[in-house]
Amino acid sequence: MNARLSKLLHFVAGDAQADRVVPPTGYTARLTVFAAASMAFLAVFALALSLATGRLADRWGEALAKSSTIRISAPADQMDAQVLAVTEVLATTPGVKEARPLSQDEQRALLEPWFGPDLPLDQLPIPRLVEVIEDEEGIDAEGLKARLAGEAPGAVLDDHARWREPLVRAANRLRQLGFVAIVLIAALAAVVITLAASAALSANEQVIRVLRLVGARDNYIARAFVRRYTLRALSGAIVGTLLGSLAVFLLPPAGDQASFLTGLGFKGWQWLWPLAIPPLAALVAFLATGQAAKTVLQEKR
Amino acid sequence: MIELEQVSYGYGAGTLLSEISLKLAPGSFHFLTGPSGAGKTTLMKLCYGELIASKGRVTLFERDARQLTRDDVAQVRRRIGVVHQDCQFLDHLDVAENVALPLTVSGRSLSDESELEDLLAWVGLSRQRAAKPPELSGGERQRAALARAVIMSPDVILADEPTGNVDWDMSLRLLKLLVELNRMGKTILIATHDMNLIRSAKAQVQARVLRIANKTVQHAGADL
Ligand SMILES: Nc1ncnc2c1ncn2[C@@H]1O[C@H](COP(=O)(O)OP(=O)(O)O)[C@@H](O)[C@H]1O
Ligand SMILES: [Mg+2]
Numbered sequence: 001m002n003a004r005l006s007k008l009l010h011f012v013a014g015d016a017q018a019d020r021v022v023p024p025t026g027y028t029a030r031l032t033v034f035a036a037a038s039m040a041f042l043a044v045f046a047l048a049l050s051l052a053t054g055r056l057a058d059r060w061g062e063a064l065a066k067s068s069t070i071r072i073s074a075p076a077d078q079m080d081a082q083v084l085a086v087t088e089v090l091a092t093t094p095g096v097k098e099a100r101p102l103s104q105d106e107q108r109a110l111l112e113p114w115f116g117p118d119l120p121l122d123q124l125p126i127p128r129l130v131e132v133i134e135d136e137e138g139i140d141a142e143g144l145k146a147r148l149a150g151e152a153p154g155a156v157l158d159d160h161a162r163w164r165e166p167l168v169r170a171a172n173r174l175r176q177l178g179f180v181a182i183v184l185i186a187a188l189a190a191v192v193i194t195l196a197a198s199a200a201l202s203a204n205e206q207v208i209r210v211l212r213l214v215g216a217r218d219n220y221i222a223r224a225f226v227r228r229y230t231l232r233a234l235s236g237a238i239v240g241t242l243l244g245s246l247a248v249f250l251l252p253p254a255g256d257q258a259s260f261l262t263g264l265g266f267k268g269w270q271w272l273w274p275l276a277i278p279p280l281a282a283l284v285a286f287l288a289t290g291q292a293a294k295t296v297l298q299e300k301r
Numbered sequence: 302m303i304e305l306e307q308v309s310y311g312y313g314a315g316t317l318l319s320e321i322s323l324k325l326a327p328g329s330f331h332f333l334t335g336p337s338g339a340g341k342t343t344l345m346k347l348c349y350g351e352l353i354a355s356k357g358r359v360t361l362f363e364r365d366a367r368q369l370t371r372d373d374v375a376q377v378r379r380r381i382g383v384v385h386q387d388c389q390f391l392d393h394l395d396v397a398e399n400v401a402l403p404l405t406v407s408g409r410s411l412s413d414e415s416e417l418e419d420l421l422a423w424v425g426l427s428r429q430r431a432a433k434p435p436e437l438s439g440g441e442r443q444r445a446a447l448a449r450a451v452i453m454s455p456d457v458i459l460a461d462e463p464t465g466n467v468d469w470d471m472s473l474r475l476l477k478l479l480v481e482l483n484r485m486g487k488t489i490l491i492a493t494h495d496m497n498l499i500r501s502a503k504a505q506v507q508a509r510v511l512r513i514a515n516k517t518v519q520h521a522g523a524d525l
Contacts (some may be wrong), residue, residue, distance in 0.1 A: 020393075020398070021391065021394075021402070021405060021406065023391070023392075023393040024393070206389070207391055209389065210389045210390065210391055210402075211391075211402075211406060212375070213351075213378065213383065213385065213389065214378065214402045214403040214406055214449065215375045215376070215378035215379040215403055215406060215407060215453070216375060216406035217371070217372050217375040217406075218371055218372075218375075220406055220408075
């Protein structure tokens with residue numbers, strides 16, 4: 001582990017003389033840095049999209065997974081019978097995990113913020129509430145409504161959270177697409193850097209020949225190229241990540257509303273995520289150039 | 302050090318060199334002559350592992366050249382200093398860096414910076430140390446290539462037409478450097494078709510002449 005670490009440090013710190021052995025190629029160098037910066041910039045946005053839609057999906061999903069409520073309004077003398085009827089209907093409804101009429105105390109607690117603690121609940125024509133907790137499958141809201149209408153005419157199924165279901169699905173899909181975008185960006189970065197490195201290696205055929213003639217091993221030659229491209233990808237990615245993060249930071253502030261567009265961004269510790277982009281870019285460049293160098297040097301036997 | 306036994310080689314179909322046997326003993330001084338296109342450069346490449354014999358056996362420092370891996374070849378190159386016919390340099394590095402290149406790529410550095418200065422002074426390139434290779438004259442390139450070939454203190458020095466495109470005075474100067482190296486115990490092989498150079502050398506060291514003719518090597522006698 002320690003040896004590996006010192007090897008890595010040595011690689012990063014580098015050997016100035018060894019680097020000079022490969023001629024500076026201003027043009028592909030700038031292209032590589034620019035490509036890495038652009039990809040990192042895009043990756044920041046893909047990441048922000050993923051995380052924001054993830055938050056959204058979680059929040060909306062929670063609201064969904066929570067209960068629906070059945071509200072029973074009936075004359076006082078029929079109330080208990082209707083509550084019983086509703087409970088029985090729910091007991092035979094597929095998708096219901098648990099159904100429970102709220103107790104007087106619970107209802108009082110719900111109303112307290114509006115009417116104060118001394119509400120004489122039993123004397124008021126307040127509807128009774130039955131909390132329905134759904135299982136994984138969920139209930140068929142329309143079917144339940146129809147049955148309730150038959151068995152307990154005073155009961156109303158309040159499924160206000162249900163309209164969000166397609167949105168949650170959309171948000172989840174969007175989160176997945178965000179991750180796919182990140183993977184694609186990484187793959188694209190690998191492709192671009194491989195092409196740039198292969199082009200540089202091929203353009204430096206003469207250099208490779210001279211290096212071999214003076215006794216350079218393939219490893220040494222490869223390392224000179226790999227190091228250069230890794231550092232370029234790293235520096236480009238740092239710039240791109242900074243700019244991307246800044247752009248996300250400067251987006252108009254999000255309200256508490258989970259509105260999609262204004263919610264794009266990072267929250268709290270999520271700001272740490274973009275930090276992973278530059279090292280990842282460097283790793284991708286390291287592997288891609290290493291592979292390219294190996295292939296090219298193998299060909300130029 | 303370097304030994305060829307019944308070695309044949311051909312680019313593509315025909316054979317260029319056929320059943321060649323020769324041995325470079327430590328401390329020996331050989332010339333390799335023959336008309337242009339006879340295969341002098343090819344023979345040299347066989348001697349430093351750039352080419353692999355199609356038939357026969359090449360032994361480099363007690364090892365069969367055919368068995369050498371790429372890394373082994375790189376290792377062998379550090380023990381054989383080669384002055385190439387078309388001295389190839391890295392044009393973006395200066396003369397001093399090019400001369401020190403074998404050290405650089407082997408991860409070593411000179412124990413003393415002044416060694417490089419001494420070496421440059423020895424080949425008369427002190428003033429050109431910071432020049433880039435394209436700015437050098439033919440003779441200067443040859444001397445820089447020689448300096449690069451000896452910086453690793455190799456046991457063997459192979460020089461392929463080192464006096465190819467330089468004037469007579471410069472040829473003698475280069476020869477003097479190679480003779481000095483031989484006196485220090487290095488094994489020397491020089492490919493050339495310059496008979497005057499060979500005569501001049503024979504006055505200074507005990508040099509043997511190998512001639513490529515009819516695809517094979519003949520040990521030329523004293524008939525020069
Ligand atoms: N890489 C090569 N591919 C094909 N033919 C070659 C190659 N190198 C040299 N030759 C041919 O081999 C012959 C010998 O070349 P060379 O060894 O360079 O001769 P010399 O050094 O004696 O002038 C020449 O006819 C040359 O055209
Ligand atoms: Mg030749």
